[in-house]
Amino acid sequence: MRKAFPVLTALLVLAGLTPVVAQEGYRPPPENLEARAWFQEARFGLFIHWGVYSVLGRGEWVMHNEKIPIAEYEKLPPRFNPTDFDPAAWVAMAKAAGMRYITITSKHHDGFAMYDSKTSDYDIVDRTPYERDVLKMLAEECRKEGLKLFFYYSQLDWHHPDYFPRGRTGQWSGRPESGEWGRYLDYMDAQLEELLTGYGPLGGIWFDGWWDRPDADWRLGQTYSLIHRLQPAALVGSNHHRKPFPGEDFQMFERDFPGHDTTGWNDKAEIGTLPLEMCTTINNSWGFNESDTRYKSLEEIVHLLVRAGGYDANLLLNVGPKPDGTIQPEFVERLAEVGEWLEKNGESIYGARGGPITPRPWGVTTHKGNEVFVHVLDWPDRVLALPLPPRPVKSAHYMADGSEVPLGRDADALLLRLDPEKADPLDTIVVLELAEAIMPTAPGTPR
Ligand code: H79
Numbered sequence: 424m425r426k427a428f429p430v431l432t433a434l435l436v437l438a439g440l441t442p443v444v445a446q447e448g449y450r451p452p453p454e455n456l457e458a459r460a461w462f463q464e465a466r467f468g469l470f471i472h473w474g475v476y477s478v479l480g481r482g483e484w485v486m487h488n489e490k491i492p493i494a495e496y497e498k499l500p501p502r503f504n505p506t507d508f509d510p511a512a513w514v515a516m517a518k519a520a521g522m523r524y525i526t527i528t529s530k531h532h533d534g535f536a537m538y539d540s541k542t543s544d545y546d547i548v549d550r551t552p553y554e555r556d557v558l559k560m561l562a563e564e565c566r567k568e569g570l571k572l573f574f575y576y577s578q579l580d581w582h583h584p585d586y587f588p589r590g591r592t593g594q595w596s597g598r599p600e601s602g603e604w605g606r607y608l609d610y611m612d613a614q615l616e617e618l619l620t621g622y623g624p625l626g627g628i629w630f631d632g633w634w635d636r637p638d639a640d641w642r643l644g645q646t647y648s649l650i651h652r653l654q655p656a657a658l659v660g661s662n663h664h665r666k667p668f669p670g671e672d673f674q675m676f677e678r679d680f681p682g683h684d685t686t687g688w689n690d691k692a693e694i695g696t697l698p699l700e701m702c703t704t705i706n707n708s709w710g711f712n713e714s715d716t717r718y719k720s721l722e723e724i725v726h727l728l729v730r731a732g733g734y735d736a737n738l739l740l741n742v743g744p745k746p747d748g749t750i751q752p753e754f755v756e757r758l759a760e761v762g763e764w765l766e767k768n769g770e771s772i773y774g775a776r777g778g779p780i781t782p783r784p785w786g787v788t789t790h791k792g793n794e795v796f797v798h799v800l801d802w803p804d805r806v807l808a809l810p811l812p813p814r815p816v817k818s819a820h821y822m823a824d825g826s827e828v829p830l831g832r833d834a835d836a837l838l839l840r841l842d843p844e845k846a847d848p849l850d851t852i853v854v855l856e857l858a859e860a861i862m863p864t865a866p867g868t869p870r
Contacts, residue, residue, distance in 0.1 A: 443663075445643035446651070446670025454656040459672055462626070462658060463698040464774040465523035465571075466732060467765070469758075470702055470741035471513070472575075472709040474531050475499040475551070477746040483710030486533050486581055492597035493582055496533065500550035508557060508748025510564035516750065518568060520758035521765030523773075525565060526573035526629050526739055529558060529618055531710075532593070534582030538622075542613040545582060562622040571626035573658075574618050576611075578641065579632025583607055590635035608642050612649055619653040627658030627672065634663055634688070643668060660700070666693040676701045680782070681734045699736035703727060704743075705754050711743040718753050721760045725849045728761070728772065729798045733787020735777030764849060771796035771822060771852055776863060779813050786850075791863075795855040796822070797839065802846045806831070807839040814857040821845050822852035 451459070476483045478499050486496050517525055530536045536546035538558035548554050558574070565572040580586045581593035587602025619625060628650055633641060647659055647670035658672035667674045674681075674697045676689060681699050684690045705724070708715045719727075724740065731738040742754045765772065775789035775796060785807070786800040795812055816837055819828040823845070831838030839853055 443643070443665070443668045445668035446647035447644065449647070449651070449670040451672065452655050455651070455658070455672060458626070458656040458658055459698050461571075462524075462673060462700075462737070463735075463776075466737050466772050466774075467520070467522045467728060468524040468526055468573075468700075468737060468739045469517040469520070469522045470575075470704075470709075470739045471525060471527040472531065472711075472741060472743045473557075474528055474533060474537060474710065475503045475535050476531070476533060477711040477743065478502050480711050480713035480746075482708045482712045482715075483528075483531050483533070483743070485710075486596065487592050490595035492595065494597065496582075496596070497550075500535065500547075501552065503547070503551045503746060504553045505557070505744075505746060505748030506553070508553075508560070508744075510557075510560045513561065513744075513750065514564045514568045514570060516755055516758055517570060520762040521769060522570070522740075522758075524571040524573060524626050525561070526575055526626075527558065527561060529574040529576050530580075530614065531575070532577045532579045532581050532632060534577075534580040536614065538618070540614055540617055542610055542617065558618075558622060566623055572622070573626040573629050574622075575629040575631060576615065576618070577632045578611065578630055579635040580607065580611075583610060585610065588636075588639075590639070592635055604639070605642075608646070612646055615646065615650060616653065619650060619657065625654060625657045627660065629675070630659070630661035630663075633661055637663075643670065647671070664688050664692045666691075667695045667697050671697065673698045673700055675699075675739075676736065678703050680730060681736055699734065700739050701727075701731045701734070701736045702739040702741065704741040705757060709741055709743055711745050711751075716753075718757065721757060721764070722849055724757065724761055725764055726800050729789075729800065729850055730782065730787055732772050732775060732789045733777050733782045733798065768822065768850065768852060771798070771854075779861060780810055790861055793857040793860040795857060795861075797853040797855060799841070799846075799851040799853065802841075802843070802851065805841055805843065807841055808833075809837045809839065811835060811837055812855060812857065813861060814859045817856045817858055819853055819855050822854050823847065828853050 472483050476485050479485050539548040539556040540546040562572050581596045584598055585602040585607035650659055660673040660675050662675050674695050678686050679689045681694045705719055706715045706717050728738045742750050744750050771789055775791040780788040785803045786798045789796045819830055829840040
């Protein structure tokens with residue numbers, strides 16, 4: 424019976440039935456609420472997965488997937504020498520794509536720090552011939568160019584000896600079956616302190632890997648308070664696939680729109696009240712993967728961005744740079760095309776909230792002030808029936824050329840009489856002019 428209790432608790436936690444203790448009683452200060460509002464308006468960010476794994480070109484999970492022991496994996500850093508890394512080129516690419524922030528891996532599951540950590544020598548400055556702090560270089564460039572920078576940080580660690588007891592992954596790295604969990608958490612907090620004090624004001628911290636040990640005591644209260652104390656405006660989010668824990672400032676969804684579970688791991692990801700972000704990749708890989716050439720088309724990416732907006736979520740779109748520090752042309756070209764599209768249509772994305780009509784198979788709606796943007800993604804019949812928006816509709820026009828869209832009105836529906844000649848294969852945007860604005864709700868208001 425004494426043994427049964429922790430097992431039962433673990434089962435309940437696994438089932439997502441018990442609340443996870445984190446930073447209880449957290450009340451975000453005004454600068455944090457402002458940062459949340461900024462985040463919600465920004466709508467589009469660049470995710471970057473870059474580490475020594477890129478040398479092998481088989482994704483960021485290669486250590487686990489191919490059961491590479493630490494002694495072997497440690498031969499990668501001496502081979503990592505990104506002499507063509509040009510932070511100005513990366514930031515220019517993101518800006519041209521219409522992205523407003525960058526989220527980059529400071530440490531992935533392999534435990535290797537991509538910055539000059541003093542807590543450990545398992546980092547880019549101490550172990551690679553490149554010997555430079557790429558996060559510092561990127562942080563300076565972002566500040567210069569007005570992009571916010573977030574650091575991804577993996578709580579899961581396949582390299583640290585004190586990451587013990589082990590979780591669901593990393594069991595082939597050849598570590599002794601011992602270690603002190605508390606010491607690992609101290610190490611993690613020390614690294615986070617370095618990241619929050621040495622790189623200027625951050626957009627926030629993007630945690631991943633909690634799911635490796637969902638029943639462990641992660642001491643989240645201590646870690647989240649540390650971050651909020653060092654930088655009150657930095658947003659904390661975690662990819663734990665659950666409803667947000669106390670102390671978090673935004674909620675993220677991996678490879679799924681909020682409320683969906685096509686991946687099978689988002690079944691407990693109930694939507695909370697915080698700003699939302701969905702992340703996905705341009706091909707199917709996060710870290711550089713030479714054999715993955717399944718690049719999404721411009722249409723697929725625009726649809727992801729627009730649909731995410733319809734769900735009131737940002738899109739964080741990933742690239743995995745090559746070991747030489749460059750980003751492959753397939754990614755660069757695609758992002759430039761998205762930027763061109765946003766140049767023309769960004770009004771319906773940036774600062775626009777999801778709804779008022781919930782996402783539909785044919786498309787989504789976004790709104791701002793007294794305008795509703797009806798994004799017709801899959802051209803339906805000539806007449807599109809919508810539920811009535813919450814304010815009277817005065818008129819409607821195509822965003823592309825301003826020409827009028829004839830309306831039909833019913834007691835319970837608004838009919839858009841669409842002209843097939845105006846169809847845009849990427850997104851035909853119809854703007855509804857409302858008689859009054861839909862007042863924006865602050866982040867934190869129940870959806
Ligand atoms: O950083 C990128 C990926 O390396 C990382 N998150 C993105 C942003 C990632 N790790 N794992 N996954 C993505 C897939 C998740 C698999 C999981 Fe499971 C299913 C986690 C929990 C259930 C696999 C099976 C790992 C544990 C059991």
